[in-house]
Amino acid sequence: MYYTLLDNYITRAVFDLSTSAIAEKNVNPTIVYDGDVSTTIANVNKGTSNIMGTTLSFYHPVLERWYANGSVTITKGKTLDTKVPVSSIPPVFGMLEIGFKSERFQTSLMWNYNGRKKISDYNLIEGIDNVHQTPLDASSLTGFYGTPSWNIFGVNSKLSVNRFVSVFVKVDNIFDIHYREFASGVSAPGRNFSLATNISF
Numbered sequence: 001m002y003y004t005l006l007d008n009y010i011t012r013a014v015f016d017l018s019t020s021a022i023a024e025k026n027v028n029p030t031i032v033y034d035g036d037v038s039t040t041i042a043n044v045n046k047g048t049s050n051i052m053g054t055t056l057s058f059y060h061p062v063l064e065r066w067y068a069n070g071s072v073t074i075t076k077g078k079t080l081d082t083k084v085p086v087s088s089i090p091p092v093f094g095m096l097e098i099g100f101k102s103e104r105f106q107t108s109l110m111w112n113y114n115g116r117k118k119i120s121d122y123n124l125i126e127g128i129d130n131v132h133q134t135p136l137d138a139s140s141l142t143g144f145y146g147t148p149s150w151n152i153f154g155v156n157s158k159l160s161v162n163r164f165v166s167v168f169v170k171v172d173n174i175f176d177i178h179y180r181e182f183a184s185g186v187s188a189p190g191r192n193f194s195l196a197t198n199i200s201f
Helices: none
Strands: 002-007 010-016 030-033 036-039 041-045 048-061 066-079 093-101 105-114 150-160 165-172 192-199
Touching: none
Parallel strands: none
Antiparallel strands: 002 048, 010 041, 030 036, 048 066, 066 093, 093 105, 105 150, 150 165, 165 192
C-alpha cells in the first residue's frame, strides 16, 4: 500500500501568454493561429494532490503440479485544492492464473480483468485520458460513458523438447472480446495466436 502527497503538482490549464500567468478574470487566454482564434493551454503548477493505492497478489500450489497465481491493483487520486480527480489514474485491474507445470511441459489459463472508470472519475478539465473516445451515453452530462469494464481469457503453453529447444504456444483473447486499454484510444487485438521457438546452444 502507498500514499503520495504532491505539492505544486503539474496540470494542464488555460494560460495567458501576454502575462505569462494562469488565466483568471480579465485576461485573454487566446491567440490567433493560421487565422483561427485558439485557446492557449499550458502545463502549470498548482496546489496539492494525493495518489494512493494498493496491489494485492498471491501464489499458491494447489496440487503437486498445479498452482494458482493472481493479483489486483487499486489506485485513486484527487487534487486537494480543486477537488477533481487526478488524470491518468487507471481503474481497478487484476489477473488470475491457473497453471500446470511438469519437468518439460507448462501450461496455464489466464483471466485478465479491468474495471469500469466512470465519467465522474475522469479529470475533464485536462482532457488527456481520451474520454471522447469512450462509448457514447446520452444520459451522461458529458455525452460519454467512460471506460467500460472488460474480461479476457488466454492460454500460454511451453514445451521443452530438450535442453536446447523450447516451443511456446499462446492464445490471447480467446472469446474475441472488443475492448480498449484505459486511455489508449486504440482497440486491443482480437483473438490471436502466437507460436515461437527458443533455441539455445
